[in-house]
Amino acid sequence: MSASNHPDARPALAPRLRREAISVPALRLMARRALPRPVFDFSDGGAEDEQTLRRNEAAFGRYAFLPRPLDGAAVRDQSCRLFGMDLSMPVMIGPTGLAGLFWPGAEQLAVRAANNAGTAYCASHGSVCTLEDIAATGAPNRLMQVFIYRDRGFTRELAERAAAAGYKALVLTIDNQLHGKRDRDLRNGFTIPPRFGAADTLAMATKIPWLLRMRRELPTLTFGNYRREGQPSDIASLAARMHDMFDPAMTWADVDDLRRIWKGPLILKGVLHPAEAAEAVARGLDGVVVSNHGGRQLDHSVSSIEALPAVVEAVDSRIPVLLDGGIRRGTDVVKALALGASACFIARPYLWALAVGGEAGVAHVLELFRDEIDRAMGLLGVSALSQLSPNMLANVAPIGPIA
Template identity: 90%
Template sequence: MSPSNHPPAGPVLADRLRREAISVPALRLMARRALPRAVFDFSDGGAEDEYTLRRNEAAFGRYAFLPRPLDGAPVRDQSLRLFGMDLSMPVMIGPTGLAGLFWPGAETLAVRAANNAGTAYCASHGSVCTLEDIAATGAPNRLMQVFVYRDRGFTRELTERAAQAGYKALVLTLDNQLHGKRDRDLRNGFTIPPRFGLADTLAMATKLPWLLRMGRELPTLTFGNYRREGQPSDIRTLAARMHDMFDPAMTWADVDELRRVWKGPLILKGVLHPAEAAEAVARGMDGVIVSNHGGRQLDHAVSSIEALPGVVHAVDGRIPVLLDGGVRRGTDVVKALALGATACFIARPYLWALSVGGEAGVAHVLELFRDEIDRAMGLLGVTSLRQLTPEVLAPVPSLGAAA
């Protein structure tokens, strides 16, 4: 079903979002109730023991705010210009494969919600629809995710398609060349598309809205960007083929080649080491994203917010530094910006919102972040993002009891 055939949020859904979806953690609980367990865990889980997954969120607690309310902040401005895009807020939607598993037409609905909110959307290589379908929405602020494949010709093909479709920037993801071991998916026997055992089927009575929405979509679900004329395009075949396409032998020479092919802003995603960030600047990258793939790849990797100061220092203001991983509150965004990030991406929060409200859910979660950032700025006594510096933070070695 095309997104245009989905009706806008009615008063019942809008009222429910206002009453229940008061925060990202609340949206997560709503998504857990709405989705089959295997589908929810696919979005919620991380690699192995999920140490990095948990630390991504918890490490924001290492920083406390030092407000100066007498500086006065009657009006706060969250706007910024980034990679040729004018954004109304420092939160963008990051790339997430198989978003169409959570709501029909997910990618096109999400890019539309991002556009209406005045922010940007990064299309995943593993989107259910094609990158051209996403571009056809007319939303201008779009980025495209690519990888270095064993078939370098396919890397170039996706890059050229992104250029032809008018994507503003290319995001080369570095940390998915070997697939992480995700224990929750293994325990659930998660497959693409999902197969449900007897217990899952019996439990499905509580997931009827999802089943009714997705029932006609699941048999035709696929990876739109990987379809080839005259070749099998079912998702199981494509998933098996994709597993072997990523090349763990990639090097900086591949990055240099992509830099020659792509003429627009080129951003490296998955940078945690300061030396790699410095090398990215030296090789002409236009930005880096501090990211550990949401804790879904290498467990026990450093958290994104812990890695951020070292990367910012190495880059030394020469290119923008962005962050994803563990961002659950507007205060997390404010802390990241105070430590030198230019903006943040969200992934799981938008999938949870999508699961309970489609396009209206995505619009809602972006407004949650906007409101929480605005409130934090006002209480800190700052009026613009430029005033978010390390001086508004105090490091705390551990969290004590709440007052």
């Protein structure tokens, strides 16, 4: 066992923090206290009226469990195999840009935590470091997010770099071709790197730990994968250039071209319509992710969990169906798997965990999901993920929060 995988080498969340961090909702509140408001809202907010953001979470309440405890589940196994990766749990870390705003070296810390937990990490195109820096951690179960760019050569370049760096799969994200209008960011005057107004500066007295951690990082923050020799590499210049790089004119022909370039598993992320899922199967893709970009793109879209059953039916077990969006509990994961998903990505939960405790925070949030999934499986009478099915769920009217 390598030093990085040895249990004694894994950082632990401080006991004081661990006592409070009892759930993902608790971690969210802790992150809100720890982060400057513009940074927290960058992670927490969604597009426009945030209807889809709220719907993603609330829609899980439309499904209630029908346990069969006499089926017996003294021992529960969460392991699964996806895209050539053996995973110890059906939760992976999804791609999130600018994770380095939440903790120095965030991407490398998160991929190490995922590796130690026995699961996979998907690197964002907008990571602060390069995809090669993430690969240098030695964590084997890595996926890489890519887009269809106006410059198709850059799409090819990222795919080739991912192949050279040993990434197991490409995750082609298709729902970011136009940048969503995120009202919270506009109200906060959020910029990259963040600049703080007078009110924010006064409030920073309560954010001293974040300031001390980030004081050397903010001036040099960049998008590692977009840096080019001889061109400005500051993050503001790169962010302005990136906005013009995505191509809203992309078509299935571009997906076909990427399929020819990339020889490993190719996964389509941002699928909500069953016809698009069926087309992905027909064109030889290896998986789809039911996702609305966490409610950060097209507001008033259907929630991921609401879209999942029709996508599963269209795919008809021919390729794995994954899901992200609104997952805050292990029970959310179990519901998604019962409806036909093979695994789930988390995004906001791991960013909040990063803000609270760096690598130890990410390890802790994965532990929370593992424990909650295990408990749900045991109470349902399920010993293996393959035993989860739609007949374990009832359609119910969601209830509101307890007053």
